[in-house]
Amino acid sequence: MKQRNDIAVADVLISEVGPRDGLQSVKATMPTADKLRWLDALHAAGLREIEVGSFVPARLLPQMADAADLVRHARMLPGLTVMALVPNLRGAQAALDAGVHKITIPVSASAAHSLANVRKTREEMVEEVRAIVQLRDATAPGVAVEAGVSTAFGCTLQGLVSEDEVVRLAAALAKAGVNEVGLSDTTGMANPAQVRRLFQRVMDEIGDKTGAAHMHNTRGLGLANCLAAYDVGVRTFDASLGGLGGCPYAPGASGNVVTEDLVFMFEAMGIATGVDMGRLIAARGPLQAGLPGETIYGMTPEAGLPKGFISRTREAAHV
Amino acid sequence: MKQRNDIAVADVLISEVGPRDGLQSVKATMPTADKLRWLDALHAAGLREIEVGSFVPARLLPQMADAADLVRHARMLPGLTVMALVPNLRGAQAALDAGVHKITIPVSASAAHSLANVRKTREEMVEEVRAIVQLRDATAPGVAVEAGVSTAFGCTLQGLVSEDEVVRLAAALAKAGVNEVGLSDTTGMANPAQVRRLFQRVMDEIGDKTGAAHMHNTRGLGLANCLAAYDVGVRTFDASLGGLGGCPYAPGASGNVVTEDLVFMFEAMGIATGVDMGRLIAARGPLQAGLPGETIYGMTPEAGLPKGFISRTREAAHV
Numbered sequence: 001m002k003q004r005n006d007i008a009v010a011d012v013l014i015s016e017v018g019p020r021d022g023l024q025s026v027k028a029t030m031p032t033a034d035k036l037r038w039l040d041a042l043h044a045a046g047l048r049e050i051e052v053g054s055f056v057p058a059r060l061l062p063q064m065a066d067a068a069d070l071v072r073h074a075r076m077l078p079g080l081t082v083m084a085l086v087p088n089l090r091g092a093q094a095a096l097d098a099g100v101h102k103i104t105i106p107v108s109a110s111a112a113h114s115l116a117n118v119r120k121t122r123e124e125m126v127e128e129v130r131a132i133v134q135l136r137d138a139t140a141p142g143v144a145v146e147a148g149v150s151t152a153f154g155c156t157l158q159g160l161v162s163e164d165e166v167v168r169l170a171a172a173l174a175k176a177g178v179n180e181v182g183l184s185d186t187t188g189m190a191n192p193a194q195v196r197r198l199f200q201r202v203m204d205e206i207g208d209k210t211g212a213a214h215m216h217n218t219r220g221l222g223l224a225n226c227l228a229a230y231d232v233g234v235r236t237f238d239a240s241l242g243g244l245g246g247c248p249y250a251p252g253a254s255g256n257v258v259t260e261d262l263v264f265m266f267e268a269m270g271i272a273t274g275v276d277m278g279r280l281i282a283a284r285g286p287l288q289a290g291l292p293g294e295t296i297y298g299m300t301p302e303a304g305l306p307k308g309f310i311s312r313t314r315e316a317a318h319v
Numbered sequence: 320m321k322q323r324n325d326i327a328v329a330d331v332l333i334s335e336v337g338p339r340d341g342l343q344s345v346k347a348t349m350p351t352a353d354k355l356r357w358l359d360a361l362h363a364a365g366l367r368e369i370e371v372g373s374f375v376p377a378r379l380l381p382q383m384a385d386a387a388d389l390v391r392h393a394r395m396l397p398g399l400t401v402m403a404l405v406p407n408l409r410g411a412q413a414a415l416d417a418g419v420h421k422i423t424i425p426v427s428a429s430a431a432h433s434l435a436n437v438r439k440t441r442e443e444m445v446e447e448v449r450a451i452v453q454l455r456d457a458t459a460p461g462v463a464v465e466a467g468v469s470t471a472f473g474c475t476l477q478g479l480v481s482e483d484e485v486v487r488l489a490a491a492l493a494k495a496g497v498n499e500v501g502l503s504d505t506t507g508m509a510n511p512a513q514v515r516r517l518f519q520r521v522m523d524e525i526g527d528k529t530g531a532a533h534m535h536n537t538r539g540l541g542l543a544n545c546l547a548a549y550d551v552g553v554r555t556f557d558a559s560l561g562g563l564g565g566c567p568y569a570p571g572a573s574g575n576v577v578t579e580d581l582v583f584m585f586e587a588m589g590i591a592t593g594v595d596m597g598r599l600i601a602a603r604g605p606l607q608a609g610l611p612g613e614t615i616y617g618m619t620p621e622a623g624l625p626k627g628f629i630s631r632t633r634e635a636a637h638v
Contacts (some may be wrong), residue, residue: 159627189625191587192546219625220580220618221587224543227511231550261539268510268540299539306508306538308478 009316010274012266013049013236015212016042016259018287019070020051020085022244023063025255026294032066034290036073041283042241043077046275046313047259049236050074051104054085055094068098075099083146087118092132102144103136105129106184107173109166110155113186117150126172133177146180146211147173152198154189163198170202170210180211182236185225188218188255192228200232214238215257222257223265230271237262242284242296260284264300272312277305328635329593331585332368332555334531335361335578337606338389339370339404341563342382344574345613351385353609355392360602361560362396365594365632366578368555369393370423373404374413387417394418402465406437411451421463422455424448425503426492428485429474432505436469445491452496465499465530466492471517473508482517489521489529499530501555504544507537507574511547519551533557534576541576542584549590556581561603561615579603583619591631596624 019039023030030038042050052074053067067084074082083102086092095103107125108114114122129147136143152166170181183199195213203210213229213236215222226237240256263275281301288296338358342349349357361369371393372386386403393401402421405411414422426444427433433441448466455462471485489500502518514532522529532548532555534541545556559575582594600620607615 154625154627156626159625187625188622189627191584193588193590218618218622219583220542220577221584223539224546224584227543227546258539264538265510265540265543269512271512299537303507303537306473306478306506307475308473308508 009272009313010048011235011272011312012230014047014259014263014273014275015049015051015083015236015238016047016241017051017214017238017256018042018240018242018244018259020053020064021238021256022240022242024054024061025245026063026291028291028294029063030290032069034286035066035070038283038286038290039070039074039077041279041286043074043080045279045283046273047280048079048274049081049083049102051083051085054087055091055098056087068094071095071098071100075101081144086132088128089131089135092135096136096140096143100143102146103132104146104148104182105132105178106148106150107169108150109161109169110151110158112157113151113155116157122169126169126176129173129178130176137177144179145177146182147178148182148184148212148214149173150184150186152183153185153194154187156187163201166198167201167205171205174206174209178209180209180236181206182211182214182238184214184238185216188216188221190215190225191221192224195225195228196232199229199234203233210234212236212238216255217243217257218255223261226257226262227265239263241280242287242298244287244294244296258298258300260298260300264305267311267313268309270312272316274313276313277311328591328632329367330554330591330631331549333366333578333582333592333594334368334370334402334555334557335366335560336370336533336557336575337361337559337561337563337578339372339383340557340575341559341561343373343380344564345382345610347610347613348382349609351388353605354385354389357602357605357609358389358393358396360598360605362393362399364598364602365592366599367398367593368400368402368421370402370404373406374410374417375406387413390414390417390419394420400463405451407447408450408454411454415455415459415462419462421465422451423465423467423501424451424497425467425469426488427469428480428488429470429477431476432470432474435476441488445488445495448492448497449495456496463498464496465501466497467501467503467531467533468492469503469505471502472504472513473506475506482520485517486520486524490524493525493528497528499528499555500525501530501533501557503533503557504535505533507535507540509534509544510540511543514544514547515551518548518553522552529553531555531557535574536562536576537574542580545576545581546584558582560599561606561617563606563613563615577617577619579617579619583624586630586632587628589631591635593632595632596630
């Protein structure tokens, strides 16, 4: 729980990425008014960090054209850390102008993916991050900067990604001045042994600058990988309501870990997320209203909460 | 790896329950000839323990009427432990007559579920197990007897199930003479913290008589719960090819852990299962041929193996 979390009952921070990662990956564009209602519902469920959009040219991602409007609205929600993705310095400037609390910058660990995705080498991306940190320091020192190391556990282009290179990249990003370095299983290739080993190595290298685990459920291992990350001390987890986003595969084999299932797992384990399961499931309503016909996922919403389920968050709230 | 496993390369035993647990749960009856082809394909994939059927009156479960034929066929597959479920002494006699290598008997930890399911109290079931052990000792001393504690992690009828009662039941079953006591999340209510705690307590109580983890994926936690069980020392895992079986919920929210995803998780972690992923996925063919129109699941078969994937079983086989 790094900042702006005025609810003291959470043991882990669930960082909701659906409004960015999810909406960016579907063809339809959710109207701004629907996005605002969805953000309100996510906040009402107790989520205290939301990636509301990305600051990229609207011609590339028209779904994200209203990012500044979303930031301005989300800033009014009490206790919320308003995060946005930026690919470069220009995007960071726009995000800071809009008033974000936190910026996240994707940096590929895979040399092949970095060139294919942003036409920059990894070293050039570290320099871009350094420039963003300097801009932040000069103009908005209260804003947090996170680097998210993508393809940290494998790459669909080059296959294996060297763990040594991931650790070195994390160290370079920390040295460049970011507040947090997260690790992303962009391609759904991680396994729990690797997750434990790599997060442990990154923690040994950069300590409490180690950030979120961003796991994908492509091969069904999303929750097992989150558990593995928790086991070695990770306390921030990215997830997407309804598993929205990043699904190049078959139905159910979505990209992102489903927020509802992740929150259920932690709460059932007695680990408080600060999130109310009932309100979280209710937040699927505005998502579906804004994206009619889009399939959303989630085993816990479909099965329902088990008889006798005790929410750690609810217990803690009544102490 | 308790018995009859002539392949020395496995670190864990994947016990395939699809032909019993899966086929018992679907409406259609797979023709015997298709079942035999499916068993051959499962064995060819490297699976070395298969629950081939259950010995119950054919009027109750017509899908299982050919159990004796399946046992006789499966006994010819080299290195295979041929297992069958029996609900009582009469079923055990039939299973022993057919020539099984291993019997598994479900015993409910939930008082409510035990009465509803088999119209016996838990104490009466322990006596039934004791009678089966005596029959085994007298007539087929080489046959293993497993008790599977169902509803060990919660019950849809009574909600919470006391962990003390589960441990006491496991101890009583061990004292009754079974070789192994497994724990089943019959209702998909388990969480990883509970799995670790309860398996650890059972191990402390009955040591190496602790048997399989039988996890369900109802709320998406199946693999995370298997990982948790592995972490505390469990080395036998029940799973069902294609996630067949026990699915009272929505598509994808199946009951049983999907064998393909479980094997993928372990192999990716460097834990040898003895199972060949390619042949395992090929074994979906005879399953689908024998149950046309039945939906089967599995994230790994749909996504495919990741680029650069290394099978621990394949590596070990080449040492």
